[in-house]
Amino acid sequence: MDPGRQAMINGWKSPRKNDRAGGRDRDRERDVMAPRFDASTRISKSSRQPPPKAGASSTNSNPGGGKYLTQDEQSELFVADEDKxxxxxxxxxxxxxxRERRAKPIDYLAFNLRFIDSxxxxxxxxxxxxxxxxxxxxxxxxxxxxxQLxxxxxxxRSYHTLESNHRNKGYWTALLALCADRREKLKPQGPEGRAVTSVASDVDRILSPKTLEQLEALEKQIKAKLQSNEPIDTDYWEQLLKSLLVYKAKGKLKSVCQDIKAARVEMMRARDPERAKALEESDGFSSTAPAFASSRLAKSARPSAPSPSVQDSNAPPPGTARFASAGNEDFSQATKALxxxxxxxxxxxGEEIFAAEEEVEGSTKPxxxxxxxxxxxxxxxxxxxxYEWNKYNQTHxxxxxxxxKVVQGYKFNIFYxxxxxxxxxxTFKIIREHGRRKGESLAPAxxxxxxxxxFIAGPPYEDIAFRIVDREWDYSAKKDRxxxxxxxxxxxxxxxxFKKIYYRK
Incomplete structure (x- = not known):
């Protein structure tokens, strides 16, 4: 056996070796378990860069390819993800x-953006x-x-605060300006307001034909004039600047609406080219705006009976305008009291007003x-x-x-x-379209x-229909359900x- 290997096994000292350089024997003691130095196989370790100084941007990459973030940067990133x-x-x-035809005004405004939201x-x-x-x-x-405004x-403001997309944020900014202008116009005017109204036609004549770029250039000129020491009519120029900002908001909103229309036309062209052409020739939106009832007022406000001398005998009672779309509705005193x-x-x-009325198909003159x-x-x-706490919702x-929120039930109160x-x-009956039977589903995932x-009644009342979610009803006698x-x-x-489904946690 090799003497060196035997020494390693038994723990002996290395045997004497002949020192060729000096020509004489010399005891050379070394630990046989120590690492052996070999210049050809040495591995060098790269020096680690120092951390960035305070105030400098964190651009150093870690071995995983990410960035070293400070605690403040991590907090900002978390808040941004939460806002998204x-x-x-x-x-x-x-x-x-x-989609369920129970939208509030803000829902229509948010739905508009879905066609161009990247x-x-x-x-x-x-x-x-x-x-x-x-x-x-x-x-x-x-x-x-x-x-309602x-x-x-x-x-x-909630959408404007959370939005990070530049075009979407400009859309909400323009709507904020128009909403504030509309609220201002609805307020009762004093002497100063009437004086401003007298020159409103002149302001409209000046601003209405201008493009968005021209309005931005005019805005800079007016601000420079107001900041100068020239003898000017300050009230006039301030009012002109205020009106200019409103027209500027209208110009931005018009630009976004044109993009929305173009996106809808492109989507419609793939489905129905004829309807796409008709949509392209129009302004891209519905000609009539839906009527809304303020949900906050409906909880606490009790409608007050108007004076008979003021109320028109043929007009619907106050607070019922959104139910008065047809001219043959029942506005009798008995119905009004109910x-x-x-x-x-x-x-x-957890309740909302429900008025998703549908046209009764196939109805003939009784x-x-x-x-x-x-x-x-x-x-x-x-x-x-x-809320429905299924497995997906419990996880996310x-x-x-x-x-x-999802629909959990309905309360119908119809007056006859x-x-x-x-x-x-x-009486009432359930109608399922496209030949679908109870228990079958044709809806996408x-x-x-x-x-x-x-709802079907006898004379003098016509049938009336509503669109509801098709789920199994709970026929129990429970007090709350x-x-x-x-x-x-x-x-x-x-x-x-609807029947409640219980999920395991």
């Missing part, structure tokens, strides 16, 4: 309410979204009252139309909303950041005080099937909730 999540959920909720998730898109008729943003604002202003009593109960927690004047019944319906949401045959109660619920179907004192009440 909240904004995404807000847009998703708005899309759901628009930050949207394509999995949230539905093929039928391009078919939905949406009102023009400016026309929508002009149809709101002071309370105040509520809308708060909603717009309606006012139901409105006074308000809207409970046989009794020659004897009685047909009329539509009045109603005050509610939809119950809540919590109570601080809840998932989008002048029914001729009071012994025969009104992530959405629910809908159906029509049609009980089923109720009754006709008493001229009111048909149909209250139901």
């Amino acid at each position: 999540f909240v904004l995404k959920q807000a847009k998703k909720k708005a899309d759901i309410r628009v 930050d949207r998730d394509v999995f949230d898109d539905h093929d039928d979204d391009v078919e939905i008729s949406i009102p023009a943003p400016e026309a929508l604002l002009n149809g709101l009252n002071e309370a 105040k509520e809308l202003d708060e909603d717009i 309606y006012d009593r139901e409105v006074a109960r308000g809207v409970g927690e 046989q009794w139309a020659d004897k009685y004047r047909p009329r539509k019944p009045r109603y005050f319906n509610r939809v119950q909303m809540g 949401y919590d109570h601080d950041n809840p998932p989008p 005080p002048d029914l001729i045959n009071k012994e025969k109660a009104p 992530g959405s629910e099937d809908t159906c029509l619920i049609r 009980g089923f109720k179907s009754s006709f008493d004192k001229g009111i048909l009440q149909l209250h139901f909730q």
Whole structure:
């Protein structure tokens, strides 16, 4: 055996070796377990760069290719991701309410952006979204009252704060300016306001024909004039600047709306070229703005009876404008009393006003139309909303950041005080389109099937229908989730909730 290997096994010292350089023997002691130096196989370690100084940008890369972030930068990144999540959920909720025809003003404004929003998730898109008729943003604002505009202003500010996309943020900025201008015009004017109104036509004549670029150039000139020491009419130029900012907001909004129209035309061209051509020739939006009821006022406000001398006998009572789309609705005193009593109960927690009325297809003129004047019944319906904590929502949401609300039930209250045959109660039936049967589903993944619920009564009332979510009803007699179907004192009440599905945590 080699002496060196034997020494390693037994722990001996290395044997003596002949020192060729000196020509004499020399004991050379060394630890046989120590590492051996070999210049040809030495591995060198690169020196680590020092951390960046305070105030310098963190650009040094770690071995994984990422960046070294300070604690403040990590906090900012977390907040930014949280804002993106909240904004995404807000847009998703708005899309759901628009598709289910229970949208608020802010939902239509957010839905408009979905066609040009580069930050949207394509999995949230539905093929039928391009078919939905949406009102023009400016026309929508002009149809709101002071309370609704105040509520809308708060909603717009929430989107404006969370939005990071440059074009989307400009869209919300323009809407904020137009909303503030609309609220200002609805306020009662004093002597100063009337004086400003007298020159409003001159201001409109100056600003209306100008483009967005011309308005921006004029804005710089007016600001320079106001900051100068020239003897000028300060009130006039300040009012001109204020009006210019409104026209500038209109110009930005018009530019975004043109992009939205172009995107919708392109999507429609793939589905129906003829309709795409008609959409391209129009302004791209619905000609009429929907009517809204303020949900905050409905909870606490009780409609006051107007003076008979002021109210028109043929006009609908105050607060019922959104139910007065047809000219043959029932506005009798008995109906008004029932309606006012139901409105006074308000809207409970988790409830919203529901008015997704549908046209009754295949309805012909009733046989009794020659004897009685047909009329539509009045109603005050509610939809119950809540959270569904399925496995997906339990994983991706919590109570601080809840998932989008889903429909959990309905409360229909339809008034038939002048029914001729009071012994025969009104009835209802469920209508499923496209040959779909109960229990079958044709809806795409992530959405629910809908159906029509049609209420049928005798003379002098016509049939009326609503579109609802098609899910299995809970017919139990539980107090909080009980089923109720009754006709008493001229009111048909149909209250139901869907069967609750319990998920394991």
